[in-house]
Amino acid sequence: MAVGDVTMPHMHVVHGVKIGSAEAYVRYPNRRDLVIFEFAEGTNVAGVFTQNAFCAAPVHVCKAHLAQTNSRYLVINTGNANAGTGKTGMANAQKTCEKLAELVGVSPAEILPFSTGVIGEQLPMERLLSGLQPALNTLNAEAWVDAATGIMTTDTTPKGASEQFELDGITYTMTGISKGAGMIRPNMATMLSFVATDAPISRALVQQLLSTTVEQSFNRITVDGDTSTNDSCIFAATGQAGGTEITSADDTRYAVVLDVLTQIMKRLAQLIVRDGEGATKFITITVEGGADTQECCDIAYSIAHSPLVKTAIFASDPNWGRILAAIGYAGVKNLDVEKIQVWLDDVQICKDGGAAEDYTEEAGARVMAQTELTIRVDLGRGQAKDTVYTCDLSYDYVKINADYRS
Known part of the structure; x- marks a missing residue:
């Protein structure tokens, strides 16, 4: 659907x-x-x-x-x-x-x-x-x-x-x-x-x-x-x-x-x-404050390709540590994590590399439950910005691809 x-x-x-x-x-x-x-x-x-x-x-x-x-x-x-x-x-x-x-x-x-x-x-x-x-x-x-x-x-x-x-x-x-x-x-x-x-x-x-x-x-x-x-x-x-x-x-x-x-x-x-196979949610990932477009894309795709991020979103589980992990292993050199800010729509989940003081699990869960949501990351190191679009990873994705040739 x-x-x-x-x-x-x-x-x-x-x-x-x-x-x-x-x-x-x-x-x-x-x-x-x-x-x-x-x-x-x-x-x-x-x-x-x-x-x-x-x-x-x-x-x-x-x-x-x-x-x-x-x-x-x-x-x-x-x-x-x-x-x-x-x-x-x-x-x-x-x-x-x-x-x-x-x-x-x-x-x-x-x-x-x-x-x-x-x-x-x-x-x-x-x-x-x-x-x-x-x-x-x-x-x-x-x-x-x-x-x-x-x-x-x-x-x-x-x-x-x-x-x-x-x-x-x-x-x-x-x-x-x-x-x-x-x-x-x-x-x-x-x-x-x-x-x-x-x-x-x-x-x-x-x-x-x-x-x-x-x-x-x-x-x-x-x-x-x-x-x-x-x-x-x-x-x-x-x-x-x-x-x-x-x-x-x-x-x-x-x-x-x-x-x-x-x-x-x-x-x-x-x-x-x-219309992604088994998709239940449409996700926009915007990375800004990058030194160049390439590193913005590298981080956006790292988040978008993470099975842990995608399954958490499918389950409406605000396990935002998975997003930070994906940012960290994207391969961007000299990344200063203390400058990084992360939002789920209007809810800031990460401030200066740590949990935002006013963040609540309920607020994160509210955004994760939406059928459309935005993950926004500010790297705090430049003026570059880019956006990637993806979806969640559901049980149906596995079923569709397991049965594809039958």
């Missing part, structure tokens, strides 16, 4: 984008598990991918194809990650592109393949390839919700975000979807995300916008500390709503697009945490 508001908004149509889906029975019957995106000719496409050395076959193919040309089609399957599958897996990812290219009349290099699901099993290629034409037959501009459903694995809810904005009197749209619930940690996660706008943006700036916004969104979430083999995030600008192309970050329109994309990406990223 997802935490907080995970309502699917009205998904505005993006001019130049059509989506189709089908039931290909990649792993499970009676559910959409194959999705195709079609982009108008001239669309500029960018991507960022997992930093896991064991990255999946489709990730390798996506990187190679993006380096060659722009993309016209995305093809996504769920239920099977096509990771840890060796040369056969690479050949299957290429074969998927080749078959779709044959059906739509483009080069295989203009197609990007994506897979998500169980690692170490070969794709059921006959079923997957047979599902391509049925998915193409359903292509339409309003199928964002179907697509969000079709890329789910252990997600309990589809995830989407959509905004409209104005530049020089023209109304543009930015709409995106994501999936992910477990094997989630920064440097991307076992997540897929696809965002598109009909604003006109040069290919170089599309990549710049994506890389910038991913850093403060998908690279600031963690569910369980595991970096996936398949995580991918795509941003496409079709330019189909008109207007002159944005080619420089100095263009005043760039700042507007950056702001909207940041909102979209943060929403999609936080939806993944809210």
Whole structure:
């Protein structure tokens, strides 16, 4: 059960984008598990991918194809990650592109393949390839919700975000979807995300916008500390709503697009945490007063990845010594613990490295019992600040992952 508001908004149509889906029975019957995106000719496409050395076959193919040309089609399957599958897996990812290219009349290099699901099993290629034409037959501009459903694995809810904005009197749209619930940690996660706008943006700036916004969104979430083999995030600008192309970050329109994309990406990223496997609480961890951003992130992730902190929050147990321990083993050099302050929402639990004089167990328990809470740490050594989003660790997380392949 997802935490907080995970309502699917009205998904505005993006001019130049059509989506189709089908039931290909990649792993499970009676559910959409194959999705195709079609982009108008001239669309500029960018991507960022997992930093896991064991990255999946489709990730390798996506990187190679993006380096060659722009993309016209995305093809996504769920239920099977096509990771840890060796040369056969690479050949299957290429074969998927080749078959779709044959059906739509483009080069295989203009197609990007994506897979998500169980690692170490070969794709059921006959079923997957047979599902391509049925998915193409359903292509339409309003199928964002179907697509969000079709890329789910252990997600309990589809995830989407959509905004409209104005530049020089023209109304543009930015709409995106994501999936992910477990094997989630920064440097991307076992997540897929696809965002598109009909604003006109040069290919170089599309990549710049994506890389910038991913850093403060998908690279600031963690569910369980595991970096996936398949995580991918795509941003496409079709330019189909008109207007002159944005080619420089100095263009005043760039700042507007950056702001909207940041909102979209943060929403999609936080939806993944809210729907974390077995999650019952959404936790914001802000570390301020750092010497630099890196040490703020190191401490925030140390807290966010601590099983002891996460289980204490699940149990609504204000065992705040676990937070101090996580701060202490984060590896930040020359940390003066006597300058450290820690709060649970508005309740100060640690002052100058020790228990705050007015802290009470009842006040801490009250905050811990909330479904959404903030842990704030002030290191007292500089001006840097950063924020990470995570969730608690419950019995259901173990159950979900123990039964995942069954």
